[in-house]
Amino acid sequence: MWTFKQFNYLITIVETGGFIAASEKLFIAQSALSRQIKNLEEEIGFEIFDRSEKKIRLTPAGEALYKSLKTNIDHLKSSIVSAQSISRGEGRIIKIAHSSSIVLDQNKLEIFEQLCDTHNIDIEMNTLSSELQLEYLLNGTIDLGFIRPPIYHNLNDVNSISLYTAPLYVAAHISDPLLSEKESISIRELAPLNFVSVPHKARGGLSYLAANLCLVNGFSPKRTRIYSRKRSQLELVANGFGVCIVPEEFEVILPSNVRLIQIQDENTLSEVKLIWKKDEDLIVERCAASIHAYYSAKQMN
DSSP states (O other): OOOHHHHHHHHHHHHHTSHHHHHHHHTOOHHHHHHHHHHHHHHHTSOSEEOSSSSOEEOHHHHHHHHHHHHHHHHHHHHHHHHHHHHTTOOEEEEEEEOTTSOOOHHHHHHHHHHHHHHTEEEEEEEOOHHHHHHHHHTTSOSEEEEOSOOSSOOTTEEEEEEEEEEEEEEEETTOTTTTTOSEEOGGGGTTSEESOOOOTTOOSHHHHHHHHHHHTTOOOEEOSSOOSSTTHHHHHHTTSOBEEEEGGGGGGOOTTEEEEEEOSSSOEEEEEEEEETTOOHHHHHHHHHHHHHHHHHHHO
8 A cells, every 4th residue: 555655755756856866865775765666656556757768757647646746745744734833822824825916905914913813823925826826725725815806717616705896007107208297098098008017828817907908998018028927017117118007006015116097997997806715614714704894894984
């Protein structure tokens, strides 16, 4: 029967680049390590490594096995760390991710502090694309996610609620000769300008939303030679490379020589959603309910 130790051996071989380096790291004889992997291959019924050349490499089946094992063992290790924290009387660690276009503003930090105090937890933050958040929720790597639709995958396998919507703006250099005097602008007026952000071919989010607004208005955004889909797009604007379309919350992270220009068009709002796994444990459900209640109260005030 295969063992956890054999899986760990496999991961170490791949990550160190071969049996020799892995045997040194694991403090095990190379022959014994080779025997363990051979036994594992016999147990599962296929070859993990292609040994036809001098430098071994994973077979297609071996690569699929490695990736799956890596994800699940990382999750297992994370679960053990969380359980160890609880056994020491420490609060549980809730892992929350947000896309790079969602700013950790005062509102979010305030509700996170409330969650820590109310539910006796610690919060670990991470930045992930909306698509990766969905994947990591389903495999248990994170507990809650803040995403900015649209995304390429449907949300049928997770819980999702709308937290807030806010207007989009054009971020431009304060000295831009075409925009410096404008207090508002239509999307069509952006057609001749260079954009410092373009959509990712396999992801949605802010850049996809901005590009769609341009397409609806009859043009494709002209991309600069240097571009970004992350917050660094603001640095490109600050250095005069072009403009970008950003949510209102970017106002708190604007470089000093960049300003936001109101968009005149209708339907230029951007939504932020909270997502979490279905049938999640009670503490995650309570955290999600608290976050939703916080933003609902904000909208009423």
